[in-house]
Ligand SMILES: Nc1nc2c(c(=O)[nH]1)N=C([C@H](O)[C@H](O)COP(=O)(O)OP(=O)(O)OP(=O)(O)O)CN2
């Protein structure tokens with residue numbers, strides 16, 4: 500089995516609602532998203548001979564996905580009062596509302612399935628919240 504790994508990072512703010520501790524306050528991370536894709540075979544002709552996929556194409560697709568979340572305030576839907584949210588939007592802040600709690604685990608699954616939707620045979624998605632903490636989502640039995 501061949502495995503290719505590429506990554507891209509984004510900087511954003513978030514908070515964990517209903518969290519008893521410092522992470523309940525607004526804070527920022529450089530989220531590092533590492534994607535691994537797999538293949539039993541290699542392309543055997545042309546420019547891509549000997550490759551699973553061109554690293555450039557893989558990196559481009561990860562960046563395209565991840566860059567949307569860069570320099571935004573990421574919140575879980577329903578965790579800010581309507582007026583608070585409206586005031587932030589009126590101030591011109593870029594807010595991204597998610598249907599899930601913005602944890603490393605949920606982001607790992609989200610980026611895994613997003614890359615699958617782009618057609619990749621994804622082996623594993625790893626999301627680092629800090630240089631020493633990461634969550635991994637991977638297929639069962641792989
Ligand atoms: N399993 C998870 N635990 C926590 C998550 C998470 O996504 N999954 N997230 C957080 C917070 O977002 C927090 O920002 C990260 O926590 P922490 O490791 O405490 O971050 P620090 O680098 O600031 O830790 P220090 O050791 O105090 O420097 C919490 N938990």
Ligand SMILES: [Zn+2]
Pocket residue numbers: 513522526527528628
């Ligand atoms: Zn955090």
